[in-house]
Amino acid sequence: MGITTFKPATPEQLADAVRWALDAGEPLELTGTGSKRGLGRPVQTAYALDLSDLSGVVAYEPEELVLTVKAATPMAEIEPLLRGRGQHLAFEPPDLGGLYGQAPGGGTLGGVLAAALAGPRRLSAGSARDHFLGVAGVSGRAEVYKGGAKVVKNVTGYDVPKLMAGSFGTLTAMTEVTVKVLPAPEDTRTLLLHGRSDAEGIRALTDALHSPHEVSGAAHLPESVAERIPAVASARASVTAIRLEGFGPSVAARLAGLTADLGGIDGVLDRDESLAFWRAVRDVAPFRASNPDTDPLVWKLSVPPASGARVAEELALALGDVEFFFDWGGGLIWLATPRETDAAALRGTLAPFGGHATLVRAPEALRTAADVFQPQPAPLLALTQRVKTSFDPRGVLNPGRLFAGV
Amino acid sequence: MVIPLVPGGVPGLGARNLPTENPDGEEQNGMKMPPPDPNIIAKRRELVERLRAIVPGEGVIVDEAELRAYECDALTAYRALPLVVVLPSTTHQVSEVLKTCKEMGVKVVPRGAGTSLSGGALPLEDGVLLGMGKFNRILEVDYDNRCVVTQPGVTNLGISTRVADRGFYYAPDPSSQIACTIGGNIAENSGGVHCLKYGLTTNNVLGVEMVLMDGTVVRLGGKHLDQGGYDLMGIVTGSEGLLGVVTEVTVRILKKPATARAVLIGFPSNEQAGDCVAAIIAAGIIPGGMEMMDRPAIHAAEDFLHAGYPLDVEALMIVELDGPAAEVDHLIDRVVAIANDHGAVSARASTSEEERLLFWAGRKAAFPAVGRISPDYLCMDGTIPRKALPLVLSRMQELSERHGLRVANVFHAGDGNLHPLILYDANKPGELEAAERFGADILTLCVDVGGVLTGEHGVGVEKRDLMTHQFSKTDLDQQQRLKCAFDPDGLLNPGKVFPELHRCAELGRLHVSGGKLPFPDIPRF
Ligand SMILES: Cc1cc2nc3c(=O)[nH]c(=O)nc-3n(C[C@H](O)[C@H](O)[C@H](O)COP(=O)(O)OP(=O)(O)OC[C@H]3O[C@@H](n4cnc5c(N)ncnc54)[C@H](O)[C@@H]3O)c2cc1C
Numbered sequence: 001m002g003i004t005t006f007k008p009a010t011p012e013q014l015a016d017a018v019r020w021a022l023d024a025g026e027p028l029e030l031t032g033t034g035s036k037r038g039l040g041r042p043v044q045t046a047y048a049l050d051l052s053d054l055s056g057v058v059a060y061e062p063e064e065l066v067l068t069v070k071a072a073t074p075m076a077e078i079e080p081l082l083r084g085r086g087q088h089l090a091f092e093p094p095d096l097g098g099l100y101g102q103a104p105g106g107g108t109l110g111g112v113l114a115a116a117l118a119g120p121r122r123l124s125a126g127s128a129r130d131h132f133l134g135v136a137g138v139s140g141r142a143e144v145y146k147g148g149a150k151v152v153k154n155v156t157g158y159d160v161p162k163l164m165a166g167s168f169g170t171l172t173a174m175t176e177v178t179v180k181v182l183p184a185p186e187d188t189r190t191l192l193l194h195g196r197s198d199a200e201g202i203r204a205l206t207d208a209l210h211s212p213h214e215v216s217g218a219a220h221l222p223e224s225v226a227e228r229i230p231a232v233a234s235a236r237a238s239v240t241a242i243r244l245e246g247f248g249p250s251v252a253a254r255l256a257g258l259t260a261d262l263g264g265i266d267g268v269l270d271r272d273e274s275l276a277f278w279r280a281v282r283d284v285a286p287f288r289a290s291n292p293d294t295d296p297l298v299w300k301l302s303v304p305p306a307s308g309a310r311v312a313e314e315l316a317l318a319l320g321d322v323e324f325f326f327d328w329g330g331g332l333i334w335l336a337t338p339r340e341t342d343a344a345a346l347r348g349t350l351a352p353f354g355g356h357a358t359l360v361r362a363p364e365a366l367r368t369a370a371d372v373f374q375p376q377p378a379p380l381l382a383l384t385q386r387v388k389t390s391f392d393p394r395g396v397l398n399p400g401r402l403f404a405g406v
Numbered sequence: 407m408v409i410p411l412v413p414g415g416v417p418g419l420g421a422r423n424l425p426t427e428n429p430d431g432e433e434q435n436g437m438k439m440p441p442p443d444p445n446i447i448a449k450r451r452e453l454v455e456r457l458r459a460i461v462p463g464e465g466v467i468v469d470e471a472e473l474r475a476y477e478c479d480a481l482t483a484y485r486a487l488p489l490v491v492v493l494p495s496t497t498h499q500v501s502e503v504l505k506t507c508k509e510m511g512v513k514v515v516p517r518g519a520g521t522s523l524s525g526g527a528l529p530l531e532d533g534v535l536l537g538m539g540k541f542n543r544i545l546e547v548d549y550d551n552r553c554v555v556t557q558p559g560v561t562n563l564g565i566s567t568r569v570a571d572r573g574f575y576y577a578p579d580p581s582s583q584i585a586c587t588i589g590g591n592i593a594e595n596s597g598g599v600h601c602l603k604y605g606l607t608t609n610n611v612l613g614v615e616m617v618l619m620d621g622t623v624v625r626l627g628g629k630h631l632d633q634g635g636y637d638l639m640g641i642v643t644g645s646e647g648l649l650g651v652v653t654e655v656t657v658r659i660l661k662k663p664a665t666a667r668a669v670l671i672g673f674p675s676n677e678q679a680g681d682c683v684a685a686i687i688a689a690g691i692i693p694g695g696m697e698m699m700d701r702p703a704i705h706a707a708e709d710f711l712h713a714g715y716p717l718d719v720e721a722l723m724i725v726e727l728d729g730p731a732a733e734v735d736h737l738i739d740r741v742v743a744i745a746n747d748h749g750a751v752s753a754r755a756s757t758s759e760e761e762r763l764l765f766w767a768g769r770k771a772a773f774p775a776v777g778r779i780s781p782d783y784l785c786m787d788g789t790i791p792r793k794a795l796p797l798v799l800s801r802m803q804e805l806s807e808r809h810g811l812r813v814a815n816v817f818h819a820g821d822g823n824l825h826p827l828i829l830y831d832a833n834k835p836g837e838l839e840a841a842e843r844f845g846a847d848i849l850t851l852c853v854d855v856g857g858v859l860t861g862e863h864g865v866g867v868e869k870r871d872l873m874t875h876q877f878s879k880t881d882l883d884q885q886q887r888l889k890c891a892f893d894p895d896g897l898l899n900p901g902k903v904f905p906e907l908h909r910c911a912e913l914g915r916l917h918v919s920g921g922k923l924p925f926p927d928i929p930r931f
Contacts, residue, residue: 022918063684064791064822086690122631129637130609141916145880151789152602153821153861155595155644156869156876157903158885159608162640166633183690206550212573212664214729247690250733257730304629306550331631355630374634379622384636386891391884393916402635 005048011136011144011175017049018173019142021396030169030398032072032108036115038100040168040401041372042364051110054175062087065152066133067181071110071174078109088184091128092119094282099298099361101289110174116166119282120217120243123209123328125182129165134178137164139171140392150178163387169398170406171391185245189255190217190269190277192232193240193262198222198309201240202330204262206306208242209329211261213254217243218329219281220308225325228286231269231277241269243278281327287336289361296323296336297362299346303355305331311353318349339363343370373402437484437867439901442532446512450489453512457492457534460502465540467491476535479520479527480582481868483784483838488515488529495540497615497623497653504651505621507534513897514619516647518559518590521582523785524866526594526646526902536651538589544568545654551629552659553612558589558652562596565657574659577604580862581770589652595644597862599695599769602820603728604660606862608643613656616642616649619893629656641888646864647899649892663728666694667738668765671745672719672752676700679721680795682748683819686725689744691737694728696820697769700799703776703814703827704768710775713768716752723819724765772816773827780812780829784841788852789861792822801851802826809844811837823861824852850875865903873905882906887913 006028008014021028029043032051051072058068062085069078075093082088093112097104118127125131134148147160164172193204201220208215219241226232226239244254259265269277280286287298303311308330315335316322323336337346339362347357356374359367376384381403388395388406400406457466467473468490478485489512494500507514513533520527529535541557547569548555554565554576562583566575579598580586586596592614597606604610613627626639633639642649673679679698686693699707699722708715715722723745727737738755745753756762768775776783790798799815806813812829826848830841849859849869853876859869873882882904889896890910900907 019918022916061791061793063688064793065687066791116632116637118632126605126609127632129640130605139884143880143884145878145884147881147885149789149858149876151791151822151857151861153597153606153789153818153823154858155597155606155862155864156858156860157865157873157882158888159595159640159644160885160888162608162637162643163888165640166635166637171636183687183692186690209552210549210661212661212730246729247733247736249736250730253730253732302630302632302634304548304551305631306548328631354628356634358634376635377624380624380626380635383618383622383624383638383891387636387638387888390887390891390914393914394918 003046003048005050007050007053009053011138014049014051014054014173014175015138015142015144018138018140018396021047022142022394025394027396027399030173032111033074033106035097035102035106036111039096039115039360040367041404042368043398043401045399049173051173055108057081058176062181065181066150066178068134068150068176068178069109071137071177072108075107075109075112076105082181083184086184087181089131089179090121090125090182091131092121092125092282093117093128094119094284096283098288099284101292109179110177113165113177114167114169114174120219120278120327122332123218124214124216127165129162131180132161132165132177133180135161135164135172135174136176137172137174140394140397148178152180168401170388170402171397173397187248187251188243188245188271188274189251190274191242191244191255191258191262191265192235192267192269194235194266195237196220196240197238198312198326201238202306202309202326204240205242205329207262208258211258213244213258213261214246215242216245217241217278219325219327220330221286221325225286225323229277229280231273231280235267241277243274284334286325287334295361297339297341298360299335299337300358300360301333301335301350301355303331303333303350303353305329307353308333311350314349315346318345347374376403437871439486439530439867440907442530446532447489449510453510453534454490456506457490457503460506461492461494461499465493465495467493476517476520476529476537479517479522479525481523481525481528481866483832484525484528484867486529486531488535489532491535491537493537493540497617500536500617500651500653501621501623503534503536504617504619508619508621508895508897511895511897513900515899516593516651518587518593519561519585521586522590522594522864522866523787524860524864524868526864526866526899528867530901538587538651541589541653548629549574553629553656554659555654555656556588558592558655559587562586562588562591565659569659573662575662576657577610577660578607581773588655588657592643592652592655593645593647594864595862597823599697599818602696602818603692603694608640610658611639611643611655612658614639614642614652615654617651617653619650619895619898627656646866646903648889648903649898663694665731665734666726666728666762667734667756668724668726668762669738669741669745669753669755670715670765671723671725671750672716673721673723673749674719674751676721676799677796678749679723680792682723682745682750683792685744685748686741687820689740691740693725693741693820695724695726696818697724698722698817698819699769699772700815702812703772703816706775706779706814707768707772710778711768711771713764715768719751724769769816776814776827776829781831781833783830784828784845785863786824786826786828786845786848787860787863788849788857789821789823790852790855790857792819794855794857798824798851798855802848805844805847809840811841811844813844818861821861822857846872867902870903871905873903883908883913890914
């Protein structure tokens, strides 16, 4: 099927394209640079909306802690800009390109926000939604509108940007986004424990998170996973990793304090090793794509942190040949499973613990057939559908990307 | 002073007409509420019976003297007697109450502790006031998952107190924290002096259970960190009771910082203080709290509390650093150095916990202190980009002269959230109105310099009619459509937030025409 792609350069052109789609009854697939097309349910439309021309920094005011960019501004442009002023996006957006066999450094800020992606610092600094202050865009009614604001503290009207986070382009084609930016830590260290079982590892992470030492990363990697991350491979054992960040003297003091609290540790990663290690955790490097025909499925499970080890244990029992590692103190499980894994069985195993599972990597056919995102109970799904309709009554924006019919 | 929202009160309710100071019965303020519907008021008896069948005993209040307790929130200039007050104690009861009200077409106003400063909990004369006070139990403290599951009527401070012995706390700390409820905090997305570093309510909530106007119960989030699906919790937080009634809340709790120290810094000008704030942030420091007071506020606070504030300065800052002792000591030195570089005339770092608390005492008592120098005051709540501070303060001075009213400023300097306190005397005819006009001028000024109408107190009725200054009609229509997704009949807390009420059917209408492509200039390939 030949796909016609619109490539608007202004919000007005974008609105025209959506208006045309409404008139013609032809839904649109939205893309920034297409880096996350593998994430979510495939959208099957004859027309596409390429938003990549809506790119560029609109305003960066480091002292106000605010950055406004056109939505499709590449992450590769934003990261060095912030670094130049000693700042960063504190939610540590991952670069999932490797998971889909793409080169690193792809993606746009709009895409990161639309997919609500956050890295290890989710634990202490919050997620994409927590840093998303303002949005402008075109709704499925072809109307140009804005929500939120360009200041860090605002409660005027509904917090529309929050709703955009994780909406996968099903509500609004975003043209401009404003995010909170924060000072990047001056220094970083990572404490390591080796050879702990999953349960012991998560327990240690919980203890560290109960300390006053301001942990900003808490991951546990079973041996088979840890050996794929160069910074810790030499351990030849499971690795429990706890990150401390901040001003130099503070990191040094906390390192000493936490080491004592944990009754000794097995190693410390220096700044550069830490950065490399957490980047690998953030980007799910252990499950990097190698062969699109045989790569296992990858799932992202959000669970109550302290139950992480038990969830993984039950899943291993139920599903057989699986691999996993934990981030967010146990609250995030990255899980690789065989291709024939039944989504319903996986979610059934998860159910008693609370939380949800997203099928992050799978062949297109499977993502069309299976529930990529956790199915919602009927009343919630009905509300979700009404929210969708309130922005996009005819379903012209990324129909079906999130749920069938949404 | 009492201002009837609708002159003459409601017929059929006996001697409940509110006194009016204006003999010809004209409304004295600009803020109009939807006119009470006589058909609903006529059904009061049936409504009460049906509510009593759901919430037995004393949970349904009809007696005028008792209703009086609910006639306003902390925006006391606006009052109205609710038709009925109902105090349910279970989610099931809330669901049945809402279902019944929806069936009967009766409006509902949820209420927590009634400390809203924007009139969010202002009753409607033809509406049910749904008090959440009986939802007052903490359901679970889960240290391993670092969260607390609680009913919404528990106070903000109640949560922190409950987990204090294990060294935890709930971070958002509105000054009203001994009284305000966590349900109200969610509705208002409340902040506090520590929210630059620790976030507003929205950044600290993990889950809610909520009842929609049709009685449907939905659960959003839980003990896990990410919700999945649309971030409906993000919309519900800060929705001012317009989307659903929150019946259960899961919040995350944090370990208390090991230490905290504060520096008290005086500046000869607001500009220098503003520059100092920017320089602290540019140095990569996000203080636990960073507050500023202007000259009138400093004097009011010092006269009231004798906290040792310098009186010969134009601006006073309190910068609090919290965290590990090594970090705090390191940063205190840097902050003092930055302050001195920016022309501080005094910079005192606290050397004991008593001293730190004394520095704060004046700031925390700023509202009552101002209350001492003026019979009444209005507390405003705009946010501005911090760089606009000197401009905004000098314009505010001009406005003060023009309106003939004094203003004192306290300011969450770190995040640009201003709290101008406008001093007036409600007993002097016209002063409240002048104060409201002054307030509106300040808030529109905030928007004009790139900021917003409200940083933490909510729109409510107070700033409702200013919404069109910040948002276009399209922006507001889209927000109202969102409201329609939750409450298509517009029965939940109407008259708040949105300056105009539209029917959902009208808002949902879509005009499409033609079918050809009249936009040849969009590149396509
Ligand atoms: C002296 C003083 C100091 C203050 N300081 C601060 C401050 O520092 N920071 C700050 O942010 N605010 C502050 N406030 C404002 C106020 O305390 C907050 O807005 C607070 O969150 C209101 O909580 P409440 O329980 O009193 O809610 P209420 O006033 O009863 O209601 C507020 C809104 O919430 C809705 N609501 C209440 N409960 C529910 C529920 N369960 N479900 C759905 N909707 C509900 C109501 O309909 C209403 O719209 C202050 C107020 C006072 C009086």
